[in-house]
Amino acid sequence: MSAGLTAIVAGCGALPLTLGRHLAEAGAPFVFAPVDGSGAEAPEGWQTEPFLVERLALFFDRLHQIGATRVVLAGGVTRARLDPERIDPKTAMLLPRVLPALQQGDDALLRAVIGLFEEEGFVVVGAETIAPDLVPAPGLLAGPAPSPQDEKDAARAAELVALIGAADVGQGAVVAQGQCLALETLPGTDAMLRFVAGARRPDTHAARGVFYKAPKPGQERRVDLPAIGPATVEAAARAGLAGIAVEAGGVMVLDRAASVAAAEDAGLFLWVRPA
Amino acid sequence: MSAGLTAIVAGCGALPLTLGRHLAEAGAPFVFAPVDGSGAEAPEGWQTEPFLVERLALFFDRLHQIGATRVVLAGGVTRARLDPERIDPKTAMLLPRVLPALQQGDDALLRAVIGLFEEEGFVVVGAETIAPDLVPAPGLLAGPAPSPQDEKDAARAAELVALIGAADVGQGAVVAQGQCLALETLPGTDAMLRFVAGARRPDTHAARGVFYKAPKPGQERRVDLPAIGPATVEAAARAGLAGIAVEAGGVMVLDRAASVAAAEDAGLFLWVRPA
Numbered sequence: 170m171s172a173g174l175t176a177i178v179a180g181c182g183a184l185p186l187t188l189g190r191h192l193a194e195a196g197a198p199f200v201f202a203p204v205d206g207s208g209a210e211a212p213e214g215w216q217t218e219p220f221l222v223e224r225l226a227l228f229f230d231r232l233h234q235i236g237a238t239r240v241v242l243a244g245g246v247t248r249a250r251l252d253p254e255r256i257d258p259k260t261a262m263l264l265p266r267v268l269p270a271l272q273q274g275d276d277a278l279l280r281a282v283i284g285l286f287e288e289e290g291f292v293v294v295g296a297e298t299i300a301p302d303l304v305p306a307p308g309l310l311a312g313p314a315p316s317p318q319d320e321k322d323a324a325r326a327a328e329l330v331a332l333i334g335a336a337d338v339g340q341g342a343v344v345a346q347g348q349c350l351a352l353e354t355l356p357g358t359d360a361m362l363r364f365v366a367g368a369r370r371p372d373t374h375a376a377r378g379v380f381y382k383a384p385k386p387g388q389e390r391r392v393d394l395p396a397i398g399p400a401t402v403e404a405a406a407r408a409g410l411a412g413i414a415v416e417a418g419g420v421m422v423l424d425r426a427a428s429v430a431a432a433e434d435a436g437l438f439l440w441v442r443p444a
Numbered sequence: 445m446s447a448g449l450t451a452i453v454a455g456c457g458a459l460p461l462t463l464g465r466h467l468a469e470a471g472a473p474f475v476f477a478p479v480d481g482s483g484a485e486a487p488e489g490w491q492t493e494p495f496l497v498e499r500l501a502l503f504f505d506r507l508h509q510i511g512a513t514r515v516v517l518a519g520g521v522t523r524a525r526l527d528p529e530r531i532d533p534k535t536a537m538l539l540p541r542v543l544p545a546l547q548q549g550d551d552a553l554l555r556a557v558i559g560l561f562e563e564e565g566f567v568v569v570g571a572e573t574i575a576p577d578l579v580p581a582p583g584l585l586a587g588p589a590p591s592p593q594d595e596k597d598a599a600r601a602a603e604l605v606a607l608i609g610a611a612d613v614g615q616g617a618v619v620a621q622g623q624c625l626a627l628e629t630l631p632g633t634d635a636m637l638r639f640v641a642g643a644r645r646p647d648t649h650a651a652r653g654v655f656y657k658a659p660k661p662g663q664e665r666r667v668d669l670p671a672i673g674p675a676t677v678e679a680a681a682r683a684g685l686a687g688i689a690v691e692a693g694g695v696m697v698l699d700r701a702a703s704v705a706a707a708e709d710a711g712l713f714l715w716v717r718p719a
Contacts, residue, residue: 334606338624349613352627356643364639368631 173238174368175199175290183423184296184393188243189215191300192277202228204246222267223252225347226259229289240291241299242279243393256332279392279441295391296421300352304394305441307417311429314440315412319379322348322413323442327382334385340395343410345370345378358382360416362404371407380405383416383444402431402439412438419444448513450474450574453495454484455519457577458670458698459571463518464490467546467569475510477503479521498527498543501534504564515566516553516574518668554667567633570666571696579669580716582692584639586704588685588712594654598689598717610662614625615670618685619646620653633657633672637679645684655680658719677706677714686715695717 175192179185179201189211192199202220203209206287211217218231232240256264267281283293297304309315315323326344333339339353343365350368350443351361362380382395397415405413413423413432422428432439448709450467454460454476464486467474474691477495478484491653507515531539542556558568572579573631584590590598601619605628607658608614614628626642637655657670680688688707691698697703697714708715 329608329611329613332611333604333627336604336624337608337625338604349611349629350631351629352608352613354624356639357623360639360643364631364635368635387626 171193173198174234174235174236175239175241176218177201178240179203179211180207180243180246180401181209182244184396184421185209185244186212187303187423188241188296188299198236200232200237204244206240207244207246210245221255222260223255224257224260225263225285228255229247229286232291233289238292240286240293241296242282242293242391242414243296245393245402280389281297283389283391293391297394302425303396303421303423305422305425307441310404310422310425310439310441311411311432312436315379315414315438315440316348319411319414319438322378322379323381323440324360325349325443326379326414326417327383328383328441329385330383334383334388337385340383340384341380343378343380343408347409351360358401359404362401362408365408365410366404367401377409379412379414380408381414381416382420383420383440388419394419394421396421399427399431402435402437404426406431406435408439412440414438414440414442416444417441421434448473449511450511450514450516451478451493451517454478455482455515455517455521456484457519458673459671459696460484460519461514461533461572462578462698470677473511475512477509479519482521482613483619493545496530497535498530499535500538500542500560504530504561505534505661507562507566513565513569516538516571517557517568517666518571520574520668521551524533532628545586555664558664558666568666571668571681575671578698578702579693580697580700580719582716585697585700585714585716587687587709587711590654590689590715591714593621594686594689594713597654597686598656598715600624601654601689602658602691602717604667605658606661609663611656611660612660615659616655616657618655618683620685625653633676634679637676637683639715640683640685641679652684652686654689655683655685656689656691656717657695663694667695669694671696671698672703674702674706677703677710681706681710681712685712687715689713689715689717691719692716 177185177188189201199210200216200218205221220228286293305367322344325347326342329342333352341353341358343351351365353361384394452460452463475491475493476486477493477695480496487494489650495503536538597619601617604617608627616628616633626640628636659669
């Protein structure tokens with residue numbers, strides 16, 4: 170069984186599929202476990218196992234059976250209600266430990282879930298352990314070099330993102346000419362960029378602004394790092410921004426070729442900024 | 445001339461007019477000085493003087509002439525460019541002190557302007573010195589009592605507003621069930637509440653959320669305190685919120701009767717929350 174099999178606990182979005190493709194190309198065995206209700210779906214031919222919180226204990230048993238040793242949690246999950254009728258007796262024994270987490274923030278929940286996997290003997294890894302090229306090295310990925318004002322705007326935005334990240338509010342900000350146009354909150358990045366696209370700008374002659382993204386200070390690195398992709402680049406272009414800056418080492422660029430192409434097309438910079 | 449005359453340096457919005465009416469009702473002499481370009485306009489019959497930054501020194505002279513001893517700066521002002529042709533020689537001498545402020549944030553600018561008035565011997569007061577009833581005492585002004593969850597949401601929002609206020613970003617936040625839906629940024633309160641009205645909500649069965657407003661920590665109290673009014677209440681209702689909470693002693697309620705009526709109509713609470 171050598172390195173063992175990797176289980177991808179898959180929420181929505183492109184990331185779980187990217188990881189599956191990565192493992193398939195490397196010839197590494199894996200199982201794709203779509204989280205019930207997330208809409209995640211495996212391409213034909215992939216080994217799959219359903220993932221239900223209500224049957225967590227049975228899921229653990231099944232993973233041991235098929236020789237899984239490593240687990241990655243990837244993709245978005247909306248917190249759903251538990252269906253009492255579906256809870257099996259063994260999982261019921263775990264509930265006293267899962268429930269307090271379910272009543273806390275996303276971070277606490279994910280830490281608790283990771284803890285449960287680890288106690289079962291699985292190694293839990295982050296997406297970038299499986300696909301290191303998801304997290305680009307510092308430098309300019311696309312577009313014109315940021316202007317001195319863009320650099321100042323990125324620095325101001327980085328300060329603000331650290332502030333709201335520490336307060337567990339969000340992971341992004343838009344700053345133009347030193348003024349904060351938007352801070353990311355629960356509705357997320359797309360909603361924030363649409364807000365900026367619709368907002369009156371204070372002064373049109375000057376710098377167009379920077380969207381900055383970074384993980385929370387002290388974020389559990391085995392949980393999805395924040396990510397951008399081609400759709401983010403297009404939304405930033407519609408918001409009239411000069412470019413996107415992300416914290417080096419802390420943000421994934423999904424579908425990098427398409428993201429770079431979108432930025433070049435729109436004339437936006439895509440800058441992996443040293444933290 | 446006894447208590448002297450009050451000069452209202454008037455930006456846009458209802459506040460300068462409210463102050464004028466207040467002084468008129470009290471029989472106190474005043475002059476209304478619309479800031480050039482702000483759109484402020486005095487009702488017929490009020491003594492007026494134009495206010496241009498470019499002729500600040502001449503404005504001071506004129507105020508002394510007419511016996512003004514007290515000044516209030518009220519209403520919104522967008523920072524405009526200076527027109528060099530309009531700058532008189534005496535004001536030109538003040539520019540070295542005004543320009544650095546013009547290049548800083550709004551707070552620094554206003555502090556500098558207040559300093560100039562004070563050096564000229566005027567007493568600069570805040571709007572609530574003239575009309576103390578603008579800043580309501582702690583308690584419930586309108587609507588149903590906040591639920592325990594509403595109280596928690598207001599407390600969380602107060603924390604976040606302190607954070608972004610200290611960072612000079614904004615003075616408001618919307619929190620529902622402990623989750624931050626929006627933070628106020630440059631586009632302001634109305635834009636933020638429209639954003640919330642359009643945002644997908646995480647969970648519909650539960651608390652609807654609270655809009656909280658407070659001044660910046662350490663805000664210069666002689667500059668307009670943040671304000672809400674009937675339009676804010678209507679925007680909060682459209683955003684589906686349970687109510688509005690404001691920091692006691694730190695937020696003005698403009699047109700209180702209409703604000704209270706709008707809150708009662710919409711079933712929203714209007715809560716002056718002890719800081």
